[in-house]
Structure formats: C-alpha cells, structure tokens
Amino acid sequence: MTSVQKFQVTFDCADPERVARFWCEVLGYVIPPLEGFATWDDFDRSQLPEDQGSWCACIDPTGVGPRLYFQRVPEGKVVKNRVHLDVRAGAGLVGEERLATLQAECDRLLALGATHVLTQVADDENESCITMQDIEGNEFCLD
Incomplete structure (x- = not known):
C-alpha cells in the first residue's frame, strides 16, 4: 500500500510575511503560533538581524490543506510561474x-x-x- 505524503508549497519572495498574510486572506489560512513566542513579531525580533523577515508560513486551520511556506530570496520574479x-x-x-x-x-x-x-x-x-x-x-x- 502506498502512503500519501504530506507536502508544503513554497514561494520565493521579497517580503515573506507580507505575501503570507495576503495568502491567509485569500485562502482563510492563518499564520501559526510559534512555540515560545506570543506573536509572530516577537519571534522575528528574536532572530539575528540578517535572518529577520527571512521566512514566514501559513496553514489551513482545519488541517486539510497544505502548509504554505514563504522564503526571502534576493532576486525578483522575472518569468511566468511553472507551478501556480x-x-x-x-x-x-x-x-x-x-x-x-x-x-x-x-x-x-x-x-x-x-x-x-x-x-x-x-x-x-x-x-x-x-x-x-x-x-x-x-x-x-x-x-
């Protein structure tokens, strides 16, 4: 019997938290709490300056849909997405x-x-x- 693999969809972007919050509004997703931190901002401030704002994630609160992960990259988008x-x-x-x-x-x-x-x-x-x-x-x- 073949098992179903869990997966996440990853977005390269310039501003991970901004893009994550946009997709939360589109899909009804939420930014999950991070263990040990009251807010996402508290977590981000705990990072080294070069790591602040380097990633963000959002999840389906029902647990059905895949996790969306947003990572900061230095280059901008230049061509059509291969996956959407x-x-x-x-x-x-x-x-x-x-x-x-x-x-x-x-x-x-x-x-x-x-x-x-x-x-x-x-x-x-x-x-x-x-x-x-x-x-x-x-x-x-x-x-």
Missing part, C-alpha cells in the same frame, strides 16, 4: 453564476492588492476562469 495555485472559488458552478462568483472573488482580491491578468469566459469546451497575480506578481487562477 488554482483557487477554487467557482467549484461546482457553471455559466453566468460561475462567472459572477469568480468576478466577485476577483474584486475582493483586487482590494487586497492582487492584480487582474485575464478573464477567460466559458466557451463550448471550458468553463470561465480568471488569471491573477498576488502582491509580488506570482500567477494564480480563480476557477
């Missing part, structure tokens, strides 16, 4: 109801600092989806 998240905002919906739901979620995420890239309206083969970017330009889809 699909945020299932319209799962189970079709047609105009799906598109309206996706557009409402797009509007919510725009207010959080996301960028709208492309809206693909349903055709004979595919349902509607919206391509967006997070606050550091990482692509993701609302579908």
Whole structure:
C-alpha cells in the first residue's frame, strides 16, 4: 500500500510575511503560533538581524490543506510561474453564476492588492476562469 505524503508549497519572495498574510486572506489560512513566542513579531525580533523577515508560513486551520511556506530570496520574479495555485472559488458552478462568483472573488482580491491578468469566459469546451497575480506578481487562477 502506498502512503500519501504530506507536502508544503513554497514561494520565493521579497517580503515573506507580507505575501503570507495576503495568502491567509485569500485562502482563510492563518499564520501559526510559534512555540515560545506570543506573536509572530516577537519571534522575528528574536532572530539575528540578517535572518529577520527571512521566512514566514501559513496553514489551513482545519488541517486539510497544505502548509504554505514563504522564503526571502534576493532576486525578483522575472518569468511566468511553472507551478501556480488554482483557487477554487467557482467549484461546482457553471455559466453566468460561475462567472459572477469568480468576478466577485476577483474584486475582493483586487482590494487586497492582487492584480487582474485575464478573464477567460466559458466557451463550448471550458468553463470561465480568471488569471491573477498576488502582491509580488506570482500567477494564480480563480476557477
């Protein structure tokens, strides 16, 4: 019998805590408490200056979804992501109801600092989806 492996999704970014907090708002995730520290800021201040702000993580409070890990890297994003998240905002919906739901979620995420890239309206083969970017330009889809 094959066991299912747990995994996390890792994002390279310039400002790990800022990007983590964005994704917490998108997905309903939380930044987990760190043992021995009352707040994330207390933990970060405990680090050596060069390590402050070098990483952050967020988790699904229900324990179902994967952990998201954000690590600071010196280089900026220069090309399209090879892997991206699909945020299932319209799962189970079709047609105009799906598109309206996706557009409402797009509007919510725009207010959080996301960028709208492309809206693909349903055709004979595919349902509607919206391509967006997070606050550091990482692509993701609302579908």
